[in-house]
Amino acid sequence: MIEVKNLNYQVGQQKILKNINLQVPRDAYITFIGPSGSGKSTLMRIIASMLNATSGEVLFNGKNQSEYEPTHYRHKVSYAFQQPTLFGRTIKENLEFPYLVRRKEFDRSLVTQYLEMVNLNETYIDKSVNDVSGGEKQRIALLRNLIFPPEVLITDEVTTGLDTENKTIVRKLIDQFNKERNVTVLRVTHDDTEISEAHNTITIENGEIKNV
Amino acid sequence: MSDLTVSNGTLALAFILVLIALYIGYQEKLKFNKEILIGVVRAIVQLAIVGYVLKFVIHANEIWLTLACFAIIVINAGWNAGKRGNGIPKAIPISLFAIAVDTITTVAILVATGSIKFIPAQIVPFTGMVASNIMVAIGLCFRNMKQTFADRHQQILEKLALGANIKLASIDILRESIRSGVQPTIDSIKTMGLVSLPGMMSGLIFAGVDPVKAIKYQIMICFMLLESTSLGSIISCYLAYKQFYNQQKQLNDELIS
Numbered sequence: 196m197i198e199v200k201n202l203n204y205q206v207g208q209q210k211i212l213k214n215i216n217l218q219v220p221r222d223a224y225i226t227f228i229g230p231s232g233s234g235k236s237t238l239m240r241i242i243a244s245m246l247n248a249t250s251g252e253v254l255f256n257g258k259n260q261s262e263y264e265p266t267h268y269r270h271k272v273s274y275a276f277q278q279p280t281l282f283g284r285t286i287k288e289n290l291e292f293p294y295l296v297r298r299k300e301f302d303r304s305l306v307t308q309y310l311e312m313v314n315l316n317e318t319y320i321d322k323s324v325n326d327v328s329g330g331e332k333q334r335i336a337l338l339r340n341l342i343f344p345p346e347v348l349i350t351d352e353v354t355t356g357l358d359t360e361n362k363t364i365v366r367k368l369i370d371q372f373n374k375e376r377n378v379t380v381l382r383v384t385h386d387d388t389e390i391s392e393a394h395n396t397i398t399i400e401n402g403e404i405k406n407v
Numbered sequence: 408m409s410d411l412t413v414s415n416g417t418l419a420l421a422f423i424l425v426l427i428a429l430y431i432g433y434q435e436k437l438k439f440n441k442e443i444l445i446g447v448v449r450a451i452v453q454l455a456i457v458g459y460v461l462k463f464v465i466h467a468n469e470i471w472l473t474l475a476c477f478a479i480i481v482i483n484a485g486w487n488a489g490k491r492g493n494g495i496p497k498a499i500p501i502s503l504f505a506i507a508v509d510t511i512t513t514v515a516i517l518v519a520t521g522s523i524k525f526i527p528a529q530i531v532p533f534t535g536m537v538a539s540n541i542m543v544a545i546g547l548c549f550r551n552m553k554q555t556f557a558d559r560h561q562q563i564l565e566k567l568a569l570g571a572n573i574k575l576a577s578i579d580i581l582r583e584s585i586r587s588g589v590q591p592t593i594d595s596i597k598t599m600g601l602v603s604l605p606g607m608m609s610g611l612i613f614a615g616v617d618p619v620k621a622i623k624y625q626i627m628i629c630f631m632l633l634e635s636t637s638l639g640s641i642i643s644c645y646l647a648y649k650q651f652y653n654q655q656k657q658l659n660d661e662l663i664s
């Protein structure tokens with residue numbers, strides 16, 4: 196479903212990604228590991244169309260990434276950040292954002308169901324963004340990516356810095372979307388548990404995919 | 408009108424005021440004496456030139472001369488506001504366009520409503536007043552926009568990643584920047600007459616015009632400044648925010664850091 200061909204990324208003279216080739220089948224759950232600074236985030240951002248490769252191509256459902264309208268592409272290939280910020284004043288503004296983007300009406304009862312999936316409840320909708328913990332913030336941020344389930348979810352170290360309980364909730368949410376909603380997942384992680392449980396891992400070192 | 412005459416001798420004596428400023432600067436080591444001197448010399452030379460040019464233009468009363476003055480004022484104002492947007496691509500063309508459209512609209516409305524006459528003695532000073540206020544407003548818009556794009560870098564990335572178009576991703580910044588351009592006008596209008604007598608009104612009263620008549624002019628100027636700073640801010644901000652993005656609706660990273 197996603198195919199990366201001979202992809203390079205360079206800033207000035209610095210080669211950050213070198214000749215990356217990658218095939219991601221539908222419904223896959225791939226875990227990317229590797230030392231920090233090796234280029235994992237850069238690769239993920241290129242796949243998410245947040246950054247342009249210097250050369251090479253990214254195909255999504257057989258079509259070149261550049262042929263898609265960027266916003267439509269990002270509805271289908273959704274990137275989640277390590278340290279997300281919440282927008283505006285209330286949690287509602289955040290959970291409403293995916294609706295705003297699609298010019299749709301906010302669906303309070305559906306959003307409540309989503310909140311419950313991450314052990315939060317309806318009262319959170321009207322809370323201030325300043326009144327939630329770091330873990331809750333990440334859970335809410337992920338819901339922004341998932342309220343309209345994308346075809347591909349890219350999670351870039353979304354559990355880094357969270358406590359065990361929050362990590363488990365976040366992991367469960369992502370697993371659930373992968374299994375029940377056929378969301379393909381590309382996950383970057385440093386977490387030992389996540390790495391040991393992973394079925395399909397790819398190691399990136401020095402901007403290259405390391406052959407096992 | 409003889410009340411208003413300032414002789415060269417009087418002016419030279421008034422230079423004492425500058426000496427006081429220079430003395431303070433020297434005593435307090437403020438290090439701006441050179442700047443003060445350059446500023447004073449520039450002001451004298453520029454005003455002298457403008458005075459003679461205006462005298463000539465007003466005397467000649469030619470449409471093309473009036474329009475030429477209009478164009479020079481607009482281009483100068485556009486150029487200066489654009490420089491304050493240093494770092495925003497196309498800042499100068501954007502501010503030139505915004506100031507041109509805005510000044511033409513404003514002056515045209517004033518002429519059409521009979522508020523001012525299409526004679527150089529009225530068109531030129533009004534154009535100067537309108538254009539300089541828009542210039543300040545656009546400069547503030549640009550500065551605010553650059554700063555907020557830098558501050559909210561991460562938030563914009565997240566909005567784009569969620570599939571927002573560039574307008575939705577920047578709407579807060581757009582609104583705040585426009586507001587920052589118009590706010591000083593609103594603030595000054597709120598205190599008008601209480602804190603300061605505006606320049607134009609003071610001038611008229613000084614020249615012996617009935618203060619009540621002078622007030623009417625001032626009220627008209629308030630209306631005009633509100634309209635022109637709003638219009639100029641809107642046009643320039645709507646054109647400028649797009650410059651922060653590339654064709655693929657990504658943030659132009661090199662602009663923000």
Ligand SMILES: Nc1ncnc2c1ncn2[C@@H]1O[C@H](COP(=O)(O)OP(=O)(O)O)[C@@H](O)[C@H]1O
Pocket residue numbers: 206211229230231232233234235236237238660
């Ligand atoms: N815009 C940029 N300019 C210069 N260097 C960059 C830029 N973006 C990333 N890098 C560099 O690219 C390398 C890979 O970064 P990144 O993809 O964030 O690695 P990872 O996510 O694996 O830790 C790092 O050395 C980083 O400093």
Ligand SMILES: [Mg+2]
Pocket residue numbers: 235236237351352
């Ligand atoms: Mg990273």
